[in-house]
Amino acid sequence: MTTMAVLVLFAVSSMAHPHHTEADTPPQTFLYESTALMQSRAAVRAGEPQAVVAYQMLARSADALLAPHTSWSPSTGPWSVLNKSMALPAGVSRNEYLSIGIYNHPCSALPAKCKPYPGGHLLPPAECDTTTGLPWEPCDGIRNQDAITEGDAPRASSMMHAVRTLSLATFLCTNRTATQCDAWAERAAVVLRTWYLEAPTAMEPNLWFGQIVPHKTPPSKGHGGFIEWTETTATLDHVALLRYAAPNVWTEDDHAAFLKWYTSFLEYMESKPASGERDMTNNHGSWFDVMWQGVALSLGNHSVATEAASEVATRRVDTQILADGREWIELERANPSGYCQYNLQALTLNADLARNSGVFDLWGHSGPKGQSIRGALDWLLPYAVGKAKWPYSQNSEAPSWGGMFEIFRRASVQFNNASYEQAACQVLKSSRAMPEPFVAPPTIDVVGVSPLQYTKNLLNLLVPPRFAVEC
Numbered sequence: 001m002t003t004m005a006v007l008v009l010f011a012v013s014s015m016a017h018p019h020h021t022e023a024d025t026p027p028q029t030f031l032y033e034s035t036a037l038m039q040s041r042a043a044v045r046a047g048e049p050q051a052v053v054a055y056q057m058l059a060r061s062a063d064a065l066l067a068p069h070t071s072w073s074p075s076t077g078p079w080s081v082l083n084k085s086m087a088l089p090a091g092v093s094r095n096e097y098l099s100i101g102i103y104n105h106p107c108s109a110l111p112a113k114c115k116p117y118p119g120g121h122l123l124p125p126a127e128c129d130t131t132t133g134l135p136w137e138p139c140d141g142i143r144n145q146d147a148i149t150e151g152d153a154p155r156a157s158s159m160m161h162a163v164r165t166l167s168l169a170t171f172l173c174t175n176r177t178a179t180q181c182d183a184w185a186e187r188a189a190v191v192l193r194t195w196y197l198e199a200p201t202a203m204e205p206n207l208w209f210g211q212i213v214p215h216k217t218p219p220s221k222g223h224g225g226f227i228e229w230t231e232t233t234a235t236l237d238h239v240a241l242l243r244y245a246a247p248n249v250w251t252e253d254d255h256a257a258f259l260k261w262y263t264s265f266l267e268y269m270e271s272k273p274a275s276g277e278r279d280m281t282n283n284h285g286s287w288f289d290v291m292w293q294g295v296a297l298s299l300g301n302h303s304v305a306t307e308a309a310s311e312v313a314t315r316r317v318d319t320q321i322l323a324d325g326r327e328w329i330e331l332e333r334a335n336p337s338g339y340c341q342y343n344l345q346a347l348t349l350n351a352d353l354a355r356n357s358g359v360f361d362l363w364g365h366s367g368p369k370g371q372s373i374r375g376a377l378d379w380l381l382p383y384a385v386g387k388a389k390w391p392y393s394q395n396s397e398a399p400s401w402g403g404m405f406e407i408f409r410r411a412s413v414q415f416n417n418a419s420y421e422q423a424a425c426q427v428l429k430s431s432r433a434m435p436e437p438f439v440a441p442p443t444i445d446v447v448g449v450s451p452l453q454y455t456k457n458l459l460n461l462l463v464p465p466r467f468a469v470e471c
Helices: 034-045 049-064 145-150 153-172 178-197 224-228 232-245 252-269 272-278 283-298 302-320 336-357 373-384 404-415 418-430
Strands: 098-100 104-106 136-138 209-212
Touching (some): 034 049, 034 153, 049 153, 098 145, 145 153, 153 178, 153 224, 153 232, 178 232, 178 252, 209 224, 224 283, 232 252, 232 283, 252 272, 283 336, 302 336, 336 373, 336 404, 373 418, 404 418
Parallel strands (some): 098 209
């Protein structure tokens, strides 16, 4: 076995930046600790090996996104909701976000192993229109990739990952010419303006028609698209980094218009059509809260963020997690190991948002029967690191534990616990791929590098490891 020593990113002296000095206030971020981001910035500029390795891969990814501003391609953007090839249902405009639920299939062409969601049932054959394939039906855990590709979800994902890559590269930029740093910033600004701000490409600030289920009647305004926007809160942090590092490129007017868009989006989140997502008891509800907290905090609305965080305690932790740490709702899914990780990631992000903003102590919350986020993490740990065999059946895949990497990393920081960092390294080393329902980032996001590589992982810059471990 190869032994790999992982270096800790300590804050060290840094070089001057074109727009800010070390005396300046750090950027205002919530999902990522601003002090940790400044630590990574200092480490990159001081040539700390671990930080430099991750930064070099980030810079390669950012360079791959530099394309003529007038062109569009699926790999480099700039993306917009106008790029979808999906036929518009009646009552839906091209500027509205539109997608089909990832597990939905025409009723006339259901996969052989199709199983409904827990508690659901498949329609009797007589109710299926075999000519049109309507209505479509969900087959838990079995993706319909063709339908996914036709909608807006892939472009939204590519847009958010590009903003992350370009904005973080701009924030960390060093030992490159100022022209190169500005090129990354300018490309990030073009990507953002195209998706959010400029006519005729700008998206309407709602997800009314996200994850629809094609039916014999036109879709009504709903809430399913939130689960395809789980990167929203991270994107808000990344834009804050862009604003901090390149205010001459991402201007005050740009940022004001961007926040105005999200002000309207928050109004949608708190509207009746979106209430169904907030009321969901599984991972959908947990991820809604990540977005609700993050958007509210970025808009300076701490009262709403406090309300969201308190709901995570009572409506998620206390109801989703059993006293022994099992996430009982996710264990009923077709691929339970992946969904337990997916829900737990949302809960840990909620906890870090609440901690970093000071609105609530979710990490320390314990329900009436002892339910806690840490309890759920500790229940999954022996399975994730191979000390116990996963006892639940899987629909189509053996358990893969790559989704635990960020969870363990954030837990190691929160609890100042080296064993969680050891587990973080171990799960990446043993994982084949990210499990369902995690979506692998676009190939442009990490050029030539698997997101499962520990030393080159981008998270080392966003949430620096606190401990040096060997695995």
